[in-house]
Amino acid sequence: MRTMRTNVGARPDRTSGRARPWAAGQRPAKGWRRTLWRMARSWDAYLFLAPGLLLFSVFTLFALGFAFYLTFHEWSIIQPDKPFVGLGNYRDLLDDERFRRSVYNTAYFTGASVPLTMMVGLVVALLLNQPLRARGILRVMYFLPVVTPFVVVAIIWKWLYNGDFGLFNYYLLKANLIEEPLLWLADKNLAMPSIILMSVWAGVGFSMVVYLAALQAVPEELYDAAKVDGAGAWARLRYVTIPMLRPATLFLMVMGIIGSFQIFTQIFVMTQGGPVDRTTTMMFYIYEAAFKFYEMGYASTLAYALFAMLFVFTLLQLRLYRRAYE
Amino acid sequence: MTSPLGALRVRGRAGSADRRTGSGQGRGRRSLPVLLAYAILVPGALLFVAPFAWLVSASFQHVGDIFSWPPQWIPEDPTLDNYKTFFGIPTESTRSGASADVLRWFANSVFVASSITVLQLFFNAMAAYVFAKRTFPGRDTIFLLFLATLMVPPQITLIPNYLVLKHIPLFGGNDILGQGGHGWLDSYYGLILPGSVSAFGIFLLRQYMLTIPDELLDAARVDGAGEFRVFWRVVLPLSGPALAATAIFTFIYAWEDFLWPLIIISSPEHYTMPLGLALFVVKNRTAWDMLMAGSVVATIPVLVIFMIFQRHFIKGISLSGLKG
Numbered sequence: 087m088r089t090m091r092t093n094v095g096a097r098p099d100r101t102s103g104r105a106r107p108w109a110a111g112q113r114p115a116k117g118w119r120r121t122l123w124r125m126a127r128s129w130d131a132y133l134f135l136a137p138g139l140l141l142f143s144v145f146t147l148f149a150l151g152f153a154f155y156l157t158f159h160e161w162s163i164i165q166p167d168k169p170f171v172g173l174g175n176y177r178d179l180l181d182d183e184r185f186r187r188s189v190y191n192t193a194y195f196t197g198a199s200v201p202l203t204m205m206v207g208l209v210v211a212l213l214l215n216q217p218l219r220a221r222g223i224l225r226v227m228y229f230l231p232v233v234t235p236f237v238v239v240a241i242i243w244k245w246l247y248n249g250d251f252g253l254f255n256y257y258l259l260k261a262n263l264i265e266e267p268l269l270w271l272a273d274k275n276l277a278m279p280s281i282i283l284m285s286v287w288a289g290v291g292f293s294m295v296v297y298l299a300a301l302q303a304v305p306e307e308l309y310d311a312a313k314v315d316g317a318g319a320w321a322r323l324r325y326v327t328i329p330m331l332r333p334a335t336l337f338l339m340v341m342g343i344i345g346s347f348q349i350f351t352q353i354f355v356m357t358q359g360g361p362v363d364r365t366t367t368m369m370f371y372i373y374e375a376a377f378k379f380y381e382m383g384y385a386s387t388l389a390y391a392l393f394a395m396l397f398v399f400t401l402l403q404l405r406l407y408r409r410a411y412e
Numbered sequence: 413m414t415s416p417l418g419a420l421r422v423r424g425r426a427g428s429a430d431r432r433t434g435s436g437q438g439r440g441r442r443s444l445p446v447l448l449a450y451a452i453l454v455p456g457a458l459l460f461v462a463p464f465a466w467l468v469s470a471s472f473q474h475v476g477d478i479f480s481w482p483p484q485w486i487p488e489d490p491t492l493d494n495y496k497t498f499f500g501i502p503t504e505s506t507r508s509g510a511s512a513d514v515l516r517w518f519a520n521s522v523f524v525a526s527s528i529t530v531l532q533l534f535f536n537a538m539a540a541y542v543f544a545k546r547t548f549p550g551r552d553t554i555f556l557l558f559l560a561t562l563m564v565p566p567q568i569t570l571i572p573n574y575l576v577l578k579h580i581p582l583f584g585g586n587d588i589l590g591q592g593g594h595g596w597l598d599s600y601y602g603l604i605l606p607g608s609v610s611a612f613g614i615f616l617l618r619q620y621m622l623t624i625p626d627e628l629l630d631a632a633r634v635d636g637a638g639e640f641r642v643f644w645r646v647v648l649p650l651s652g653p654a655l656a657a658t659a660i661f662t663f664i665y666a667w668e669d670f671l672w673p674l675i676i677i678s679s680p681e682h683y684t685m686p687l688g689l690a691l692f693v694v695k696n697r698t699a700w701d702m703l704m705a706g707s708v709v710a711t712i713p714v715l716v717i718f719m720i721f722q723r724h725f726i727k728g729i730s731l732s733g734l735k736g
Contacts, residue, residue, distance in 0.1 A: 128548035149569035
């Protein structure tokens with residue numbers, strides 16, 4: 087009963103409360119007591135928030151701070167003492183050949199797989215955006231890899247790439263495209279392209295669906311106007327469709343880059359970073375540093391480096407994003 | 413690819429737009445572009461499905477036939493042994509070690525993914541409700557805090573969370589200061605709890621709940637409903653579509669999750685399906701036949717959920733105002 091009355095009482099408060107600035111400085115000194123009173127009155131709201139907020143505080147907020155703290159320490163789970171090393175971890179990072187290698191590999195993977203996935207997805211979407219009767223089933227077929235657990239996808243492809251029994255070698259040999267079996271994942275120059283090919287296959291369905299949605303939102307009138315102006319199919323694609331798809335393109339780019347900076351599962355299942363570190367990506371290196379060599383401090387430093395790079399990229403892209411909408 | 417939410421959101425748009433299909437391109441001379449489209453799309457789609465087809469086919473083959481050259485697309489001597497081994501049913505040629513805990517992995521995955529889904533729905537909805545429908549000091553600050561962490565990649569919290577779990581007091585042989593044992597590592601708590609709240613889920617539900625008229629809530633309060641009752645009997649049922657949408661992709665995401673279980677789980681009886689399968693491959697065990705069957709079984713739940721609820725969450729997402 088009491089709750090009920092308080093809440094009904096809170097109603098007018100809410101409407102006027104929107105307009106009132108909450109910034110602490112603008113409130114009179116006695117406002118503190120009022121704030122406390124308000125807090126006490128909405129005790130049940132805090133109760134509702136408590137479980138989520140508690141988990142969030144521990145596993146996200148605290149974790150963020152703790153990770154930062156770790157970057158200044160040599161922290162091994164097997165050693166009892168965890169000495170403060172100042173910027174030592176950061177200095178190590180700069181001289182670390184493997185770290186540079188992993189950044190290069192991640193950039194290689196991202197630079198190839200993101201544009202490819204987007205382009206193939208766009209082509210498929212453009213083709214599917216026609217009045218096709220089999221469109222529904224075709225869409226599901228292209229989308230299938232996206233809903234398949236990634237570990238399963240990686241297992242299938244590991245098998246396809248198998249040097250002795252893999253389907254790739256079989257069909258390439260049969261078509262006389264290669265003369266002897268390729269080693270794919272075990273070949274230091276082919277390993278990363280193989281991973282990229284597999285990731286493109288797994289990701290095309292997603293960009294196709296995004297583009298398809300964007301295509302269907304392009305107003306028909308634009309095409310009609312372009313036709314009246316004498317634009318051919320190619321010109322309409324180039325000057326109407328593609329510019330109209332820019333928000334979708336940027337969205338896919340942001341998501342794609344964030345995702346591929348964190349590539350891990352494929353690497354773990356298919357190559358374990360080999361051969362000779364050719365597929366050691368940043369995430370795989372972090373994993374190894376933390377859970378193979380137990381260097382939690384250094385691994386956290388690596389993680390923050392990854393975060394910093396992602397952050398810069400995201401900012402750049404948000405800039406692009408804003409420009410796209412202007 | 414990374415964010416199931418993104419996929420979902422857009423999937424929703426694609427679906428709803430589908431109904432007014434038949435866009436005007438090529439309306440004049442329909443046949444040529446359409447034929448061209450089929451000529452490219454159909455072979456492409458077959459290429460996309462081929463690996464699955466082969467997986468399913470291999471899962472019904474004897475281990476010797478999987479290695480046959482040329483590969484068999486249609487098993488010459490189909491067998492259910494792989495699935496039987498998988499489910500622990502004895503077969504004539506049962507190899508030791510292959511079947512061990514596999515059914516257990518599957519059960520673990522079901523349990524963990526369902527628990528994460530239920531907890532996340534509940535916790536997210538409660539938080540979303542107060543963010544959307546209540547006024548209290550600190551609300552906006554806390555909400556912004558949640559939103560700000562959306563940018564943080566999960567990798568960065570991996571290591572600290574591992575250490576936090578290791579030092580949870582009084583669990584896994586730890587003393588009250590969290591020393592001595594392994595805490596929540598290698599336990600269901602560790603698998604479930606860190607994933608049982610999501611800033612994005614809260615955000616999504618809040619946006620949806622904002623559209624529920626306050627009058628409905630007040631009416632319930634006037635009728636004497638307590639705050640939890642209002643939440644449980646009014647707000648939750650009205651948020652059905654948004655809840656369903658988040659539930660589906662939370663489940664799929666939890667089902668597929670690999671890195672977190674890999675890090676914290678060490679004993680095979682706690683393996684989830686993806687973890688078990690991946691470690692199986694990495695350790696170069698030779699039971700490829702069983703592995704194929706396992707992969708099929710691991711894929712089926714997400715596939716079924718996707719197929720059944722496709723339309724449901726399309727509706728939910730278009731309702732939740734995330735279209736723009």
